[in-house]
Amino acid sequence: MTPLPFAPLSSGPLLAGAVLATVASLWLLLPNGRDNASIRWLGSLLGLAALAAFIAAGRRLGGLGEEAVFLIVSLVAVISAAATIVSRSPVYAAIWFALSLAGVAGVLLVLGAQFLGVATIVVYAGAILVMFLFVLMLAQPAGLAPYDRVSNEPFLSALAGAVLLGVLSLSIGRLSAGPATCCQPPSRTAGSPSTASQSTTTPSAAAGEPAPAAGDTASVPAAGMTATAVDPLAENHVARLGGELFGRHLVAVEAAGVLLLVALIGAIAVVSRGEAALAGDTTPTRSAAGRSATR
Amino acid sequence: MNALTPFLPTIAALVKIGLLVGGLMTAAAYLVLVERWMAAWVQDRKGPNRVGIPLTKISLFGLGQPLADGLKIIMKEDFTPRHVDKVLYTAAPLVILAASLAIFAAIPFGSVLPPLGIPGLPDPVPFLVAPGLDVGVLWVFALSSIAVYGVLLGGWASNNKYGFLGGLRSSAQLVAYEIPLGLGLLGVVLAAGSLKLDVIMNAQAQSGIWYAFAQPLGFIVFLVASFAEAARLPFDLPEAEQELVGGYHTEYSGIKLLLFLVAEFLHMVTAAFLIVIMFLGGWHLWGVTGSSQEVTWLGAFLRFGVLSAKIFAVILFFMLVRWSWPRFRFDQLMNLAWKVMLPLGIANLVTVATIEEFRPQLIERFGAGPAGVIALVAPWAVFFLGWIAAGVLTPSGTDNTPIRTHTMLDAERSLREPDLVEV
Numbered sequence: 149m150t151p152l153p154f155a156p157l158s159s160g161p162l163l164a165g166a167v168l169a170t171v172a173s174l175w176l177l178l179p180n181g182r183d184n185a186s187i188r189w190l191g192s193l194l195g196l197a198a199l200a201a202f203i204a205a206g207r208r209l210g211g212l213g214e215e216a217v218f219l220i221v222s223l224v225a226v227i228s229a230a231a232t233i234v235s236r237s238p239v240y241a242a243i244w245f246a247l248s249l250a251g252v253a254g255v256l257l258v259l260g261a262q263f264l265g266v267a268t269i270v271v272y273a274g275a276i277l278v279m280f281l282f283v284l285m286l287a288q289p290a291g292l293a294p295y296d297r298v299s300n301e302p303f304l305s306a307l308a309g310a311v312l313l314g315v316l317s318l319s320i321g322r323l324s325a326g327p328a329t330c331c332q333p334p335s336r337t338a339g340s341p342s343t344a345s346q347s348t349t350t351p352s353a354a355a356g357e358p359a360p361a362a363g364d365t366a367s368v369p370a371a372g373m374t375a376t377a378v379d380p381l382a383e384n385h386v387a388r389l390g391g392e393l394f395g396r397h398l399v400a401v402e403a404a405g406v407l408l409l410v411a412l413i414g415a416i417a418v419v420s421r422g423e424a425a426l427a428g429d430t431t432p433t434r435s436a437a438g439r440s441a442t443r
Numbered sequence: 444m445n446a447l448t449p450f451l452p453t454i455a456a457l458v459k460i461g462l463l464v465g466g467l468m469t470a471a472a473y474l475v476l477v478e479r480w481m482a483a484w485v486q487d488r489k490g491p492n493r494v495g496i497p498l499t500k501i502s503l504f505g506l507g508q509p510l511a512d513g514l515k516i517i518m519k520e521d522f523t524p525r526h527v528d529k530v531l532y533t534a535a536p537l538v539i540l541a542a543s544l545a546i547f548a549a550i551p552f553g554s555v556l557p558p559l560g561i562p563g564l565p566d567p568v569p570f571l572v573a574p575g576l577d578v579g580v581l582w583v584f585a586l587s588s589i590a591v592y593g594v595l596l597g598g599w600a601s602n603n604k605y606g607f608l609g610g611l612r613s614s615a616q617l618v619a620y621e622i623p624l625g626l627g628l629l630g631v632v633l634a635a636g637s638l639k640l641d642v643i644m645n646a647q648a649q650s651g652i653w654y655a656f657a658q659p660l661g662f663i664v665f666l667v668a669s670f671a672e673a674a675r676l677p678f679d680l681p682e683a684e685q686e687l688v689g690g691y692h693t694e695y696s697g698i699k700l701l702l703f704l705v706a707e708f709l710h711m712v713t714a715a716f717l718i719v720i721m722f723l724g725g726w727h728l729w730g731v732t733g734s735s736q737e738v739t740w741l742g743a744f745l746r747f748g749v750l751s752a753k754i755f756a757v758i759l760f761f762m763l764v765r766w767s768w769p770r771f772r773f774d775q776l777m778n779l780a781w782k783v784m785l786p787l788g789i790a791n792l793v794t795v796a797t798i799e800e801f802r803p804q805l806i807e808r809f810g811a812g813p814a815g816v817i818a819l820v821a822p823w824a825v826f827f828l829g830w831i832a833a834g835v836l837t838p839s840g841t842d843n844t845p846i847r848t849h850t851m852l853d854a855e856r857s858l859r860e861p862d863l864v865e866v
Contacts, residue, residue, distance in 0.1 A: 213453075239531075239599065243531070243592075243596070246592065250589075262576060262577055262578045263577075263578055263581070266578045266581040266582055266584075266585045267581070269585035269586075269588070269589065270581065270584055270585045270588060273585075273588070273589060274584075274585060274588025274589065274591070274621075275588070275618070278588075278591055278592070278595065278614060278618060281592075281595055281599075281614075282595075282611070282614065285595070285599050285607070285611075286611075384577065385577035385578070386577050386578055386637075386638050387636075387637070
């Protein structure tokens with residue numbers, strides 16, 4: 149079972165080269181006010197070289213098909229994420245961001261995190277980004293604003309992003325490059341003996357009750373629980389996720405729910421106050437407009 | 444055989460995809476013909492009945508019409524106006540069609556085949572492209588929210604007022620009606636205990652009670668919301684011809700327009716699939732199909748036939764509604780979504796959650812039979828209460844009396860006193 153087809157090795161020079169190429173490529177590509185096609189070509193080539201170096205620094209695991217699909221969706225995610233920050237038009241940036249989210253959702257689906265993958269599309273691409281697009285399309289019907297043509301501090305931001313990327317790849321590579329016994333994240337193995345018995349009982353109360361009603365899957369949730377950490381593609385993925393969320397992490401889920409509710413009520417309060425203020429403001433202006441129209 | 448074994452699941456998936464896409468495309472073409480027949484029947488005239496076998500004089504009730512229509516629209520010049528944003532103008536129809544086809548990865552189009560006994564294939568073979576997807580309903584939801592992009596981008600890239608207004612209207616409508624759609628869907632998910640559509644169908648087949656009977660309020664909310672999501676007539680504001688020429692595809696012609704139209708038809712087909720699978724029992728019909736997972740070949744095809752017949756009936760209903768109802772105004776549309784459908788959907792969800800929570804206690808106290816009756820009667824009581832509440836309170840009612848501004852003086856007074864104007 150290979151949860152991660154590409155586990156980056158800590159092959160230092162290659163990784164360093166990839167990070168440097170990323171810095172240079174992003175710096176060249178970020179909008180700087182001048183439109184120069186050759187510089188953009190150079191930046192794109194450098195970016196591709198950086199991607200190739202990152203892929204070469206990674207370690208190949210897993211079957212051919214899985215690897216190919218993972219490579220495609222992750223390339224889509226990375227390239228469109230880069231295109232998001234370098235594109236001049238805000239509408240295009242939003243579209244690239246949507247494509248990047250689709251790539252991320254694809255990566256999550258390949259790795260077996262079905263719920264997270266689909267939720268990424270529903271929440272980000274389906275709701276938040278559509279709202280962004282709405283505003284962007286209404287806000288700038290013609291031409292680009294100056295703040296879209298020139299980016300602030302392109303070099304520093306590219307450097308900061310690439311350094312973060314390098315450090316993360318190094319640390320993840322070190323985590324997963326060791327012998328197979330240390331591959332399990334320490335938190336999982338440490339917590340599982342005590343919590344496994346708990347989490348087998350609580351979710352089966354929540355998820356086990358509908359399963360006989362459905363009567364289709366033979367797998368009992370209690371039996372499935374022990375396989376949780378091992379096989380992400382096991383049966384009853386969502387039921388087990390729900391059991392985990394509403395069992396061990398109940399307080400966090402409820403806190404998030406309360407936070408969202410507060411935000412909702414706050415938004416309504418702000419809107420209604422704004423409307424009241426607007427109504428108080430517009431009455432004279434409207435009558436003034438009416439007077440000027442009648443005149 | 445041994446060399447092929449690892450690829451068998453992939454081959455099976457490809458065969459299913461081929462069957463599904465081929466069937467859907469053919470069905471979409473012929474549903475256009477059915478829609479035109481339906482229109483002709485409602486308006487008391489003869490529909491298309493001339494085109495039959497090409498190059499002969501045989502007219503098979505006009506069954507050659509889809510072929511002729513398709514050829515005509517494909518042969519048209521693929522014209523791109525000069526003022527459009529070329530990349531997004533081309534991408535928009537592709538996005539919407541790809542999204543509406545990809546939805547069907549998670550939608551079952553039958554029950555299961557009897558065991559084939561081929562090593563390497565899961566037995567029994569389900570009528571479903573991605574049987575391992577545990578988040579089927581959410582997948583459908585996610586991809587139908589991706590379809591908004593096609594509409595929005597098509598409208599914006601056209602660089603045309605009508606197109607842009609159509610795109611904006613459409614996206615506002617789709618975003619608003621996703622909420623009642625989700626609420627109607629949650630009730631069913633809660634009752635069946637799974638997000639997989641085939642499990643939801645199996646649950647209805649085993650109990651014999653379709654969710655339309657167990658959750659009437661949820662059914663109504665879901666039905667109305669799926670009409671709005673498919674942008675069918677009472678909710679076809681995105682392309683209201685009298686107001687917006689063609690809405691978001693005003694500037695499109697030829698094959699790109701065809702892609703938009705096919706995607707719209709597929710949205711209706713998807714809505715019909717979901718209504719049948721989630722609320723009308725899927726492949727189940729009392730006394731005909733049985734309810735167990737073991738099927739014979741005859742049973743498998745019978746179930747496929749029952750499901751297809753139900754879907755066809757729902758599509759006919761969609762078409763009949765198109766010619767029987769006037770279009771909503773935009774404020775009425777939004778009021779219906781937020782002030783009627785949202786509270787009713789929440790009421791349904793709370794009812795279902797309460798029943799599912801206390802079902803074991805009910806069975807323990809009254810026995811299985813009376814508990815089932817209570818679980819059936821309570822939702823109907825809530826349904827009628829909700830109906831009466833919506834009728835008495837009329838939260839979506841608007842004052843449609845015309846503003847009396849006959850003279851200039853009246854106009855000035857009405858402007859000075861905004862109470863008269865604000866309707």
